[in-house]
């Protein structure tokens with residue numbers, strides 16, 4: 001028998017929740033925030049330190065410090081319940097699932113050396129992680145986003161790497177022209193990552209406004225920038241385009257009708273373009289992410305009771321969300337020459353969700 005140590009920021013959320021003293025501290029804190037344990041379910045496999053990094057300010061170091069202090073106080077006061085750690089029967093040890101070690105990014109030095117890569121949505125989440133990895137692997141990155149502050153922060157974090165930032169809206173022709181100008185006549189690869197969610201409404205409730213904005217960014221923006229880049233790739237006889245689709249491009253149970261239809265359109269655009277340009281040395285593929293902890297979650301809202309009931313039931317099978325750099329690993333594989341023989345695919349990067 002030995003007492004359980006107090007968890008720290010290096011412990012997973014799941015460890016905190018199962019701790020006899022820290023568990024109640026977390027639950028009380030969630031209640032004080034008007035939330036429940038369920039809201040932490042997607043983050044259970046993250047350490048609290050990682051959660052702080054990924055939460056975009058919603059969870060802070062200060063909050064963690066307070067929970068650690070409260071846990072320590074209660075343990076001193078005798079709330080800790082000693083539990084046996086060594087006395088578990090051999091049978092249960094044999095069948096206990098082993099927790100997978102945390103994934104660590106391994107940069108491939110020079111994979112993008114000599115290449116100019118345009119990345120959209122580079123100010124946040126998956127686009128930012130993709131632009132970062134390409135730059136750290138030697139590429140020249142033209143990073144664009146509609147948000148200037150996010151781009152500035154990204155550039156400051158990557159000081160010394162070959163990054164040109166362009167504040168641009170992918171739906172606007174003049175902004176696309178500015179991106180092409182910044183690239184300077186050569187684009188080896190393009191990652192169309194920028195995208196927006198809908199408000200989770202089914203067909204009978206979707207508004208024209210939501211439909212049009214979601215299609216403008218998620219589909220028309222991808223088409224416009226790719227269309228502008230294709231002539232450069234044709235002239236070079238090579239190129240790689242990776243579009244970010246979604247689990248919603250594979251199934252009807254991951255979002256509202258506008259987002260789902262837009263991501264199905266991205267899948268179609270990808271396949272058509274891969275088919276058309278494959279013989280000219282241009283590969284066009286898509287990655288379909290499952291849940292990823294990014295800022296897109298901030299805009300997630302259910303404007304339909306019907307959709308909420310249907311989607312929340314379906315999403316009970318969702319694998320644990322991953323971090324943006326885990327998606328960047330899939331995107332960079334297809335963007336790079338490592339994807340040499342892959343063209344026209346929509347590759348799920350979803351921890352197996354699409355296999356269900």
Ligand SMILES: NC(=O)c1ccc[n+]([C@@H]2O[C@H](COP(=O)([O-])OP(=O)(O)OC[C@H]3O[C@@H](n4cnc5c(N)ncnc54)[C@H](O)[C@@H]3O)[C@@H](O)[C@H]2O)c1
Nearest residue numbers: 121123124125126146169170194195246291292294295296
């Ligand atoms: N996060 C997920 O769980 C998830 C799952 C499936 C697919 N995706 C897709 O991944 C892509 C990236 O999303 P994320 O989760 O990293 O979101 P995010 O919100 O963290 O990042 C998206 C970025 O795109 C930018 N952007 C939005 N509209 C733009 C426009 N018109 N022009 C230029 N930039 C614009 C935003 O400013 C933001 O910085 C999206 O296409 C999204 O649909 C995300």
